[in-house]
Amino acid sequence: MRLLFTTLGSRGDVEPFLNLARTARVAGHDVRVARPDDADTDAAGLDSVSLGIDLAELSVQVSDGSALRVFRERIRPAMARALATTVDVALDWEPDVIVAHPKVLTVPAVAEKLDIPYVQVELTPTLTPTREFPAAGIAVRSLGAVGNRLTYRVVHSAGAMFASDVRSARERLGLATRGRERAPSRTLAAISPALLSPPVDWPDTTVVTGDWKGTDVAATLDDDLATFVAAQAPLAYVGFGSMTGGDAVARADAIIAGARRAGLRVMIATGWGGLTPSPAMLGDDVLVRRGVPHSAVLPRAVVAMHHGGAGTTHAVTRAGVPSVVVPFLADQPFWAAHLHRRRLAGKPLHRHRLTADNVERELRAAQAYTARVENVARAMASENGTATALATLTGLA
Known part of the structure; x- marks a missing residue:
């Protein structure tokens, strides 16, 4: 054909x-x-x-x-x-x-x-x-x-x-x-x-x-990224894909601060510009890339904060990782509500109201759903x- x-x-x-x-x-x-x-x-x-x-x-x-x-x-x-x-x-x-x-x-x-x-x-x-x-x-x-x-x-x-x-x-x-x-x-x-x-x-x-x-694979990871995701300390993946607008610096800084309070390292995928960490917030526990292969990085994370796009929602769940969704537009509020209703994700957070406190709270809360997400991931496999x-x-x- x-x-x-x-x-x-x-x-x-x-x-x-x-x-x-x-x-x-x-x-x-x-x-x-x-x-x-x-x-x-x-x-x-x-x-x-x-x-x-x-x-x-x-x-x-x-x-x-x-x-x-x-x-x-x-x-x-x-x-x-x-x-x-x-x-x-x-x-x-x-x-x-x-x-x-x-x-x-x-x-x-x-x-x-x-x-x-x-x-x-x-x-x-x-x-x-x-x-x-x-x-x-x-x-x-x-x-x-x-x-x-x-x-x-x-x-x-x-x-x-x-x-x-x-x-x-x-x-x-x-x-x-x-x-x-x-x-x-x-x-x-x-x-x-x-x-x-x-x-x-x-x-x-x-x-x-x-x-x-x-079929993206770990072989596509550069050395720094491969080393970062392989480390033993718990990892949070953060990425908002193609979303832009608002204060991308304040948004990223609040997420990093909240993740640190929750005892997590942070892998940030900046995408089209929805996340822009300030230099003062960077450190050995933060790695920033424009994008990363989901199948290679997500299985090493204990929680993922994302925008709730259909593709990312499927990738995160397939990896057996609970979510915290920060929806922007279109179908994203649908997936945020659906994941939370099924107890596969923490409570959705508003993109303009991110603070270190609410980010820490929801990152911690979401991890309680890991076993439920892993059950869905086995079915998806x-x-x-x-x-x-x-x-x-x-x-x-």
């Missing part, structure tokens, strides 16, 4: 697609990946093409200025380029199936033009309506059976701000610009059923595969999300 994987977003949106693409390539399929320019991910060994958009740069611009102005002047044109480029890539590659992130809104049109199936990917529960809980990113607490289902309409309506780009693509492809667009043949929910039980009212067309974990997803894709041919 010829498979086109296309995605937009930060590391959590891109890395799962790369992992599935590698699984498909190893299985003998022809694979191409269309992705953003900079998502802190490694596409080595894959046929990877750029969508002409750099989300890291755009994120910095939003944090430095008016969000509305940056959206109009920077984000809107960049998204238009990416959506148009997706059409170019698909027409050039002529795949048998397209596997797409829901942000890539022009995929239904080009799939219709090529008369091929496409599959949408649900990395967090936002696409398939259920009575059991609201769409991640819309609400945290249940709004009742009817209210919960309605929240998924809100998510779907978000694409309306790029409706003109979809219309332009359809005109360019010679397709009708009115009427219902082609529906996906399947929805792949790259979510661990051990972490989040699939709702009983999800249809058979939504396939819960397990998350699409990667039996899942093979990329293999399950690939079997679904090959069944469409």
